[in-house]
Amino acid sequence: MHSHSKFGQGIRLGNPTNHTLSKYEIHYQRISYLFIFGDMLSDFKILRFFDSPSLAIVELKRIGLPDSTPGSAIQYWLMLDKHQDKLSLIDLRSIDSSGEVEERFFDRGFLKYNTTEATFIxxxxxxxxxxEIRNTSDFPTKMLSKIRELI
Known part of the structure; x- marks a missing residue:
């Protein structure tokens, strides 16, 4: 499968040789999808926004992508280390829900939350x-700029 950026240059995505992809190849493919489909920030919706003085975690969903787009290229979790002023993708490994408590396991830690509070370990x-569980409409402009830089 070939995908084309707005500049008309193709980037091969997928796994044409059916070999096992390394975590670096998978990360490259996810970044490639961000690059190809990330022309405008209006192409995503902020689903969840967790914030503290030192750290913020955001769940994004890409919208307007072709139906053939893999799920891993549609939903993203980002973490902002406010002390280092560094925004990065975090890889979701698994999900657990028990009615009142939601848990997300990432490559860099564990997020547990309910309707009133959240903790990241x-x-x-x-x-x-x-x-703090924040309203997505209160998403800071500075973080939008960081997302633009990442994309």
């Missing part, structure tokens, strides 16, 4: 971050 140093 970092994988490598076990640091805990209490996060």
């Amino acid at each position: 970092e994988k490598f140093n076990s640091a805990q971050h209490r996060l």
Whole structure:
């Protein structure tokens, strides 16, 4: 499958040789989809926004993509380290829901939340971050700029 950017240059996506993809190849494909379909920020919807003085976590859903687009290229989780002023993709590994509590397991940690509170526990140093569940309409302009830079 070939996909074309607005500049007309093709980038091969998918797995034409059916070999096992490394995590770097998968990450490259996800970034490629962001690049190809990321012409305008109006092409996504902010689904969830968790915020604290040191960290923010956002779930985005791409809209207006072809039906053949893989699910991993439609929904993204991003983390902003406010101390380092660094925005990065975090890979969702699994989901658990128990009615009142939602849990998301990522390559870099664990997010647990309900309707009133959230906590993110970092994988490598076990640091805990209490996060406020924010209204997506209150999403900061500075973070939108960071997303633009990432895309």
